[in-house]
Amino acid sequence: MIQLLFLFMTIVVTVALLPGIKSIMDVAQASDNMNCQGFIYNGDPNATLSYNSSLETNQTACIAIDLYLPYILLVVLIGGVSRILYGSPDQQQQF
Numbered sequence: 234m235i236q237l238l239f240l241f242m243t244i245v246v247t248v249a250l251l252p253g254i255k256s257i258m259d260v261a262q263a264s265d266n267m268n269c270q271g272f273i274y275n276g277d278p279n280a281t282l283s284y285n286s287s288l289e290t291n292q293t294a295c296i297a298i299d300l301y302l303p304y305i306l307l308v309v310l311i312g313g314v315s316r317i318l319y320g321s322p323d324q325q326q327q328f
Contacts, residue, residue, distance in 0.1 A: 236320075240313035247309050251302060258298050264288055269295035 262269040263282035268290040274282040284290075 236317045240317060243309055243313055247306065251305075254305070255302065258301060261298060262295065267291045267294050267298075269298070 259272075259274070261267055262272040263274060264272075264285040265282060268285060268288045270284055270290055270292070272284045272295075274280040277283065
């Protein structure tokens, strides 16, 4: 039961940190850094930090940044569920 509580708390903290992580990733995707195709800064496509087709872009890094947040969530969920299902290595079953 305590492990379920820890999993819930971990998920809540992860969800709370996601907006901060996303804002940091937005800085990386701006036209003055990686210039990711399709990036719109603060909802304004005419902003100076939005995607600029005349500048060079790094497609591989942009794809990796787009997949960053879902992978963080998957690691937390899979790690937490496996921890609950298999228990900790400290716990030994006594027969």
